[in-house]
Amino acid sequence: MLQTPMNIDTAARMPQVDPDPLIEVDNLATHFFGGAGMVRAVDGVSFTIPRGKTVCVVGESGSGKSITGRSILNQVPRGGRIVSGAIRYRPDPAEPAVDLVGLDPRGREMRAIRGAQIGLISQEPMAALSPVHTIGNQMMEVIRLHLKMGRKEAREHAIETLALVGIPRPADRMESYAFQFSGGMRQRVCIALALACRPKLLIADEPTTALDVTTQANILDLLSSLQAEFGLSVLFVTHDLGVVAEIADEVVVMYLGRVVEAGDVDTIFHAPSHPYTKALLQSVPRMHGEPTERLAIIEGMVPSRFERPQGCSFHPRCKEAVVGLCDRKDPRPVSVGNGHVVSCLLHQGEQS
Known part of the structure; x- marks a missing residue:
């Protein structure tokens, strides 16, 4: 459950679209193979990480957030591998991008990037x-x-x-x-x-989850100051929307291995388009809420990766789902504004 109370004030942070991102994740798919079957942990994920900015990847446990970060490191846990897609890394804007997916995970070139140019803070x-x-x-x-x-x-x-x-x-x-x-x-x-080694990208995989609130605030302040000092790009993996409101420039919302919505932090918090994003925001405790007000919840559980729902993955829990549409057709990402992308059949209908 998302527990951090927050007072959202993000209107001043609307990042410009970066034509030359540090990392471009394009239709990434990372699957795990075992005796029980195949698990599509990351299933066609696309987003960019601008230079010097913070991108927060949010969602419930089991959404594929951490595996996305590990895939960028080309360091997928045992039993899994990147099966398709591209991760284009351009450390020098004047040089061609390097596709990290095409590198041998144990090869010299990838090991020279991992740790030196891309750092990881584990959970x-x-x-x-x-x-x-x-x-x-x-x-x-x-x-x-x-x-x-x-x-x-x-x-x-x-x-x-x-x-x-x-x-x-x-x-x-x-x-x-x-x-x-x-x-x-x-x-x-x-x-x-x-x-x-003063990397260009820092992947922070829920680095404040196990810490008390005061220590968490100190760590977030430290990361912000280090980012400003070294010009770091940060991929911050978290389930805590209070943290996202504090540090994010851009937000990627994931559910069951897919990106359901992405955009700048102001848009995601003040004009969310996907029902899942709206439900996440509604479930966060408010500092000025009524004492007797019940906390909103998202009904149901994240489905098993072995039994994915047909159609939209979120439709069994979605209050806006349309019978005969959402349970049959798989949504595709569509643009609903400047840099704002949503994967929802309701918005596809409006666009057409």
Whole structure:
């Protein structure tokens, strides 16, 4: 459930359409294969990540948000693989784009991009950090691998990066282990690891989910300041619309492996078009709501990926579904405004 109360004020942030995005995801499909059958975790996803902007990918658990981020890293978990589509990465606007899908996930070229040019902040820092190696060893390994520094120079760079993310006494904490840090400090270490090589894109996979509200706010402020300092592009994966309202420039709403709506943050929050987006926004607690007002919910559950509904995937839970249409025809993305895209048969009917 989306729990963060929010006071939405996004009118001042309407990003311009970027003709030269850092990342262009085009009709991406990532499937998992196992004894129970095939799972279409990501099923024809398309969106762009502008340079220096924050794109938030939102949706319920099981929507394919994290796998989308892992696919950009070309690091899909065991049992899955990218089966079609393209991920065009252009680090230098003057150079041709590189299709990350076409690179060997374990090849030298992809490994040179992963970690050095595209960093990842994982959801659970205790799982991301080694329990048997010091923080300093983990930091220096990444730096020496990608930046080709000597041991002394790598140590100085690691201390500088730890200080950058607010770790107190960074030179001393280089000798500490992950279990010796608090939850918030561990997440800062993960951010330091992701930023060690000064990447162009930072993928943040629900980095504040396990943190208390105060620590969460500190981490969000830290990410914003680092983005401004280094000109980072950020792909922020979350289910918390309160966080989205705070940091997003553009929003991608996913449901059951597909993008159902995408646009700038002002449009998504103030003029949502898809019934799923509207339902997500209605389910968020309001700071100025009536004390006795019941929280709106989305009826039903996200369907099993092995038993996808025919037609629109959301129609069994949709209050606006039309019998004989939404349960039979699969919607396609249509433009409903400047950069605002929605996959809904109701809007396709209006357009035609």
